[in-house]
Amino acid sequence: VRVLRNMAVEDKNLLPLVYKELATNLMKTGYVYEIPESRLQKRVEQGLPPLPKPNIKDVLKIFEVTGSSRLLEKVQTVAKVES
Amino acid sequence: MAQPKYLIFPGCVIPYRLSSYEISARKVLAKLGVELVEMPEYNCCGYPMDVINHDLMLTLAARNLCVAEKQNLPILTLCNGCFCSLNETNKILKEDKKLREKINSYLKEVGMEFKGTTEVKHLIYVLSEDVGFEKIKEAITKPLNNLRVAQHSGCHLLRPAKYVGRDDPENPTTLKNLIRLTGAECLDYMDETECCGNPIIGVNEAVPFQMAKEKLDHIRAVKAQAMITCCPFCHIMFDLNQPRIERAFNEKFGIPVLHYPQLLGLAMGFTPEELALNELRVKPNELLSLVK
Numbered sequence: 001v002r003v004l005r006n007m008a009v010e011d012k013n014l015l016p017l018v019y020k021e022l023a024t025n026l027m028k029t030g031y032v033y034e035i036p037e038s039r040l041q042k043r044v045e046q047g048l049p050p051l052p053k054p055n056i057k058d059v060l061k062i063f064e065v066t067g068s069s070r071l072l073e074k075v076q077t078v079a080k081v082e083s
Numbered sequence: 084m085a086q087p088k089y090l091i092f093p094g095c096v097i098p099y100r101l102s103s104y105e106i107s108a109r110k111v112l113a114k115l116g117v118e119l120v121e122m123p124e125y126n127c128c129g130y131p132m133d134v135i136n137h138d139l140m141l142t143l144a145a146r147n148l149c150v151a152e153k154q155n156l157p158i159l160t161l162c163n164g165c166f167c168s169l170n171e172t173n174k175i176l177k178e179d180k181k182l183r184e185k186i187n188s189y190l191k192e193v194g195m196e197f198k199g200t201t202e203v204k205h206l207i208y209v210l211s212e213d214v215g216f217e218k219i220k221e222a223i224t225k226p227l228n229n230l231r232v233a234q235h236s237g238c239h240l241l242r243p244a245k246y247v248g249r250d251d252p253e254n255p256t257t258l259k260n261l262i263r264l265t266g267a268e269c270l271d272y273m274d275e276t277e278c279c280g281n282p283i284i285g286v287n288e289a290v291p292f293q294m295a296k297e298k299l300d301h302i303r304a305v306k307a308q309a310m311i312t313c314c315p316f317c318h319i320m321f322d323l324n325q326p327r328i329e330r331a332f333n334e335k336f337g338i339p340v341l342h343y344p345q346l347l348g349l350a351m352g353f354t355p356e357e358l359a360l361n362e363l364r365v366k367p368n369e370l371l372s373l374v375k
């Protein structure tokens with residue numbers, strides 16, 4: 001199944017929208033969700049340690065060298081898949 | 084025996100939506116003598132990116148493994164998805180020299196190299212294997228003898244069995260045995276090992292809602308007072324989405340869903356506030372009245 005999904009992206013340029021959004025967040029923040037500042041502050045108020053700062057430079061480089069940035073640039077998204 | 088020490092990997096979704104899981108896990112682990120070190124500069128485990136490009140998933144996971152190798156510590160994950168991608172990548176790259184060389188050629192670009200010297204464990208396996216049942220038993224001060232609960236281990240705590248290499252995916256017992264240590268009764272129910280449905284909710288709501296609804300039906304049928312999970316995605320499906328499932332099927336479940344360390348923490352004498360039980364969507368008021 002995974003191979004078919006990868007082929008859909010590589011050969012058919014198709015990807016569910018949600019995964020493009022997760023990838024965009026990951027390239028921007030190092031996490032697949034854009035965690036709001038208020039949430040990070042709440043962590044500290046709740047006695048949790050601050051979240052470590054991800055190395056965005058490394059993440060972007062990994063997207064580039066694996067060819068994933070190129071795939072994401074050309075990919076078309078589909079919002080939902082009917083059952 | 085030396086105090087167990089791990090790099091904690093909270094992942095993405097727990098800091099974003101489920102701090103109650105992290106709070107309760109840290110509380111019980113500290114009391115059980117487990118030392119946690121914050122994992123520096125970690126990134127997403129890679130799991131959600133496998134859909135796009137397998138090499139991307141492997142390299143993102145391997146970068147985290149390299150960080151752990153540098154720290155010379157094993158990784159402890161709270162999330163089944165993070166456990167799956169980090170553990171599987173670790174094992175695949177240790178076994179497959181050709182693939183390791185390919186991924187290392189990517190990692191070289193960020194000044195890293197996967198050597199295969201670390202280990203990845205989920206919270207549930209840290210508790211069952213490294214802390215041990217005896218030590219947990221000794222830490223129980225308020226046995227939850229009045230409670231009848233049902234467990235949902237989730238898929239990636241157990242599968243793929245080839246890489247997890249623990250428990251039986253068709254008849255899992257680890258979480259059940261950990262629940263029984265608290266004094267609570269762990270009930271069997273129909274289709275216990277079925278997926279929660281969460282992995283496809285981003286592209287289709289109808290199917291996962293139906294799957295989760297059936298699970299809640301089966302849990303209600305055995306009269307469980309709560310459901311116990313150990314994965315943030317399963318928890319979101321059954322707790323955060325429970326009101327939406329109720330609306331979609333015009334049914335009332337009202338089944339509280341606790342993270343396992345919240346249940347364990349109650350039996351260890353922590354207060355509901357200390358375990359962030361107030362953060363649950365389905366309020367466990369009735370259940371807490373049975374614990375007092």
